[in-house]
Amino acid sequence: MIKAGPEALSNEELLAVLLRTGKKGKHVLELSKELFRRFDNSLVKLMNASVEEIAAIEGVGIVKAVTLKAALELGKRLHRELEQVPEKLDSAGKVYRYCQDMVYLEKEVVKVVCLDRRLNVLSESVITVGTSDRSLVHPRDVFRVAIRSNASGVIVVHNHPSGDPTPSKEDRAITKNLKRVGEILGIELVDHVIISKRGYYSFREEGEI
Structure with missing residues (x-):
């Protein structure tokens, strides 16, 4: 990511950066791929999942689930800012x-x-x-x-x-x-x-x- 920039990483690799560690016998990238598959390889479904649903996946847990939810929420807020949301709602x-x-x-x-x-x-x-x-x-x-x-x-x-x-x-x-x-x-x-x-x-x- 440092060498090529975040744009060069796949969704699974970006999730792995947030997860930071895997679990016993499973590399963090493998855990990331498993997590993404559980939500049909959809960031929207992952965003809509609760902290408990994400944490229930073996090897993830509450701390990693909260980190993922926080990152996705920041993404939503960034999207709103980039869209230059009007303050005057006249239509x-x-x-x-x-x-x-x-x-x-x-x-x-x-x-x-x-x-x-x-x-x-x-x-x-x-x-x-x-x-x-x-x-x-x-x-x-x-x-x-x-x-x-x-x-x-x-x-x-x-x-x-x-x-x-x-x-x-x-x-x-x-x-x-x-x-x-x-x-x-x-x-x-x-x-x-x-x-x-x-x-x-x-x-x-x-x-x-």
Whole structure:
């Protein structure tokens, strides 16, 4: 790596650098290859795996698993920085890029992005992690975050692991409820954006807010 640079190394070799050591009777590169195979040679699947799932592989353990998860998280954050994420979320397209890290998640996650009057980002919070095909959103969780941030508006974002961003009946009902509660509290529901591998669906762009 020092001689040729990190670009010259395979995924397995880069993982071996992070693992540092192998186990009795198995070189670190062999352990790295075994680890990568367990997750179908996919960095996305490895990223989505829990620390416990990675640590359960013989020869890995908690310390190495935590190191791998930390490195993958840094990779996600670097990707966001390189994408020059806009601070002003005045379009669904910008929201989609801002929440790009949610596209590959295997469970539904609901995120609330709090905005000021000019649609600049004040804060963001994950409020719900659901199953692989369903999440639960309650207005109190959404607007509790907004009130703490002294937000003028919120954008609710959630992913569809299936890859299809088309809203369900439940998604539409939740959106109507959030809009109604926001009007009562004086905090605007700026948009509800569903994101997936195949694009996004914006309730505002579609005239449903």
